[in-house]
Amino acid sequence: MGVPEILRLDLCPAMLMPSKPFTRRCFPALGQKGGVITVGNNSHFDDGSGKIRDAKDLLDGVKNATVVIEARQVVMKIFEDYTQSWYWILIGLVIAMVLSLIFIVLLRYLAGIMVWIIIVLVILVIGYGIFHCAMEYVHLKGEPGANVTLQDLGFQTDFTVYLQIRQTWLAFVIILAIVEVIIILLLIFLRKRILIAIALIKEASRAIGHVMCSLFYPLFTFLLLSIVIAYWAVTAVFLSTSNEPIYKVFNETACDHSRTVCEPANYSTSTMKAQCPDSQCLFAFYGGETVYHKYLIVLQFYNVFLFFWCANFVIGLGQMTLAGAFSSYYWATVKPDDMPAFPVFSSLGRSLRYHTGSLAFGSLILSIIQIIRVFLEYLDHKLKGAHNKFTKFLLCCLKCCFWCLEKCIKFLNRNAYIMVAIYGKNFCASAKDAFFLLMRNMIRVAVLDKVTDFLLFLGKLLIVGVVGVFAFFFFSGRVRAFDDTAPNLHYYWVPILTVVVGSYLIANGFFSVYAMCVDTLFLCFLEDLERNDGSPERPYMMPESLRKVLNKKNKTQPAE
Template sequence: MASQRYPPPPPPSPVSDRSCTDVLCLLLWLAFVLGWAAVAVFVYSQGDPDLLLHPTNSDGEPCGAPGTQVEDKPYLAYFDMTECSVAQAETVGCPTPQVCVAQCPTATYDFDTYDDCGQVLDKLICRPDIKPTKDKCKNMLDNKQCAKIVLKSVPMMDRCIPNILESDISENNKVKDHLGRETSLNVDDLRSGADGAGRFTRLQELGAGAFSDLQNSWWVIVVACVASALLSLLWTFLMRFITVILIWTAFIGLIGATIYGCVFTYLRYDQVKATSGDSTSFNPLDAFTQGFGSLLDQPEVWMAFFVILCVVAVLLLLLLLVLYKRIRVATAMLSQASRAVNSALSTLFFPLVPFALQLGVVALFLSVALYTASTGSPTYRVTMPGGCTCSSYLPNDECTPDTFEAACSDQACLGGCAFAGYEPHPAAVYIQIYNVFALFWGLFFCSALGELILAGAFAGWYWTFDKKHDLPSLPVLSSAGRAFRYHLGTVAFGSLIIAIIRMARATLEYIQRQTKGVDNPLARGIICCCKCCLWCFEKFMRFINRNAYILCAIYGTNFCASAKEAFSLLMRNILRVVVVNSVCEVMLLMGKLVITALVTIASFYFMEDRIPIEGLDRFVPTTQHSWVPITTVAVASFFICSVFFSVYTMAVDTIFLCFLEDIERNDGSPEKPFYMSKSLMSLLGKKNKRTSSRDLTE
């Protein structure tokens, strides 16, 4: 019997008589956002991202940071790179003096080989407070006030990394200087201290080449993205006409292929049985001793294939017979969704709005995280270089450079109090936790708001009786107005639930990473089970939330009432839900793959100059690696298709839920007419009683 839970919506609908929903959740959301803003203001006043974005010398000064004494020296140079290989370097930093320089050394110099180091005075790299002079440079080298060896280097992440080629290595495995003379520096020690420099160099070259390729082929990528958008629009329009053909072709083709497999395997069984005779016994272990091909010579194997395929074919036929009507309803639903989208093309571009809002949320999160990480004060720790003995200090003790050098006058200890990093603000951990949760809640809030607005637009289309004359002219704006005026609290409530679940998942992920080295199978198993359960729970809640937003958009009810009614409605029609969702996912995935493949293949043939059109080769951009722009096109095309098709998914879900409400609330009488299309009424064996004023228009 038709449900009397709600009054019939007056056309056009959704219900216009509304009130604010979930006000407490809206107030909580506003308070949380204000708190996030206060946190941002606090860390902006306390932090300095230059401390993280720039390398820091031994005195704690960020190289190249504006407003510092080393503003014109953006690169960090190491006095002795070989000392960076000690175990302490992983915890307290490299135990060698580190200074900021204007440019990395372009040649190798071993100043111990010079009788008079004054002739290469301009090549010396010294501590900031040291001014090298001709008569004292030798003493400065011995006292570690200046580097004894300067290595030819290249800037990597604003650090001077040795760039030693094979031609720079002597027969004794020593580094040669700029004159070809052998230095005291062993290549193996240098590689141990600067491990990975070669990989960084190759990555830099690859990155530079990829960036150059993207610069040269940017217009190809733009054209491909526009083509993807146009093809997505075309596909959405054609879905109205080709959905039925595609679905039934795929279903019948699958059954036909299975039946063909049955025939083929039986004929093969008959053939193998005739040629093998009765003397050959079947032994499955032959697959291991003689190879898998030996099994294909056994008639029993082909009989097993035949039986399996027959079972699959029978199951598919039974599904077709049992779900035939529901599959027809699903195809009609997809066609109706296409009509709804085509009647309001602005909905196709609307996802760009929540996407832009999400980008803003991510940008705020990153800036707060960066400023929070840069709050605090510089810390210094004792590194104890080789030969340094200072009874008042132990390795890894905190220190201050001035006090340390005064207490440890031994020249071997010079630079032993090294900059170790920045001690974070006492509240930094709590701020970062707040910031991460704000990221989750903000992202899910923007996504939920977009779903609610689209649901209102498509629900307005469905609940309009005369779709030729009574459709609203600005459905998206009308729905957005209702959402912002009445239902932001509902959006905040639903997104808060998902954010809490995601935060729990992130916490478990963090615990798993922290305990990765712990050999406790039971703990790992418990964590994996919890992660799996939370993942399933999040998927379930996102499904419930989406349908709750749809009912909220239709009737203006709060989140709990909408979620309860949506869940109950879906459970009463569970078979229809499964069929419609499955068919929709297959169709949308097919559309994404087809469009992405077409655009990517066309880009490949163009970039490789394989299109036989005279004069077209003049427009092909020059690239080092054509796969860079082609891969970019593939990723961008799939993303664009996903944006457009997400609207179609929301249209299907909204119209399907409206359809379920329609058949439960209405009976086709003049007082309670069906709002579904004539094709859907025909499939269900229902019809509206004719009136003088109304008639459903396709």
């Protein structure tokens, strides 16, 4: 076999180039002499086909390879940091779990103090804002150009210009004053409902104290969701690769067979290789005229739909299980003696045995809305650049409407599952009962929802902040006392970010149980008010703290 044939079959390299090692790889020995790029000691080299090329043509390839190598080095350093700090990361996550438990316990005793402190701080902050804006308004009096109106000024890209005008600060004063007055009036007229929210938050802490295993139920939900995600991912990969692999000709120089379908097994001896010596037969995509090719998009959408359905089913199962456990606490005459021995496991068994249909139907409705949203996003992506302003506006409106509808259905499903757990009715009847019950108590729902959400948000913020600050001072070496204990790291932000994200997920898991407990007790409380009147035949089941807030009493049976 001659040299041309050996080179044509890529059995030997076409040329040898001076090189030097870099991170265990060989790179061209590029240099610079007198402002000229050289390889070895020459500014030109033979590319193996007899063509003389400039050494600077190698720069782009070396730059790309350097980027890949640097990225690989960064990944290796991050991996080494994890191997050095993984046990400290686990300690940080355990601290986050302990802080979450402590915060939930403190809510039982300090919920009222925390709520009123938050309200007072909000009022003081807005009051200071009014004072500051008023002082700026007075300070600009007599300043040149400060009396220009916003209408005369027009739109300015530099927003600091508006801060030099008195009218801007006057508008701030008016807006903040209106907000302050609204908040004070709401506090005056809604003070009783805020007291109800505080009492329910305290009662939720007591309920969780009697059902402590509920705090760890999100781990079971996470496990089921992991199985669903893994099944969806594997199915998606199998669907994507169900067609035949298509190989095409890729070349650097001009070639008549460029992007032509080829066979990699015998390409080196084919006529296309002979006519285009520098070409290669490489994988392009999965395609072909198989049965799956025509329906691949439809099957992928169906797979996504099944993923949404299964994921929503798992989440709904968790909500119904926790609702059943906490409702058994509320309706127990003597707490905790009249509760089941294992409330969470008992509720899980009831949900799987009797309410699987309700869970499947509720998650089906939500999944249909979610798959429509996915289809709208897919349609928007496919029509990008092709549709006019009207179709853009229409798609935006549809996406916005279905986003709002999804939020409403999630809220309705959550409360429907609670009613299913309490009464055992079907999904439609429970959803109707929950909807009208909440509508009859709309103000109470709004106050309780916002108070609880804000408290839990502060709890998450507090836990993530405390753990994050501790991790920063520990891993960054800012505290000398930790110099001998802290690991030596390439990037100290790697464990810090891991601890912060993990702390948020842990706090969110604990507080999601707490929020579910509050919602369940709230619906039970509303049902209690409508079903019972405090008579011996129909006594209130609510705790004494709630009865005091509402001035309700259970009448005792008269002695005979």
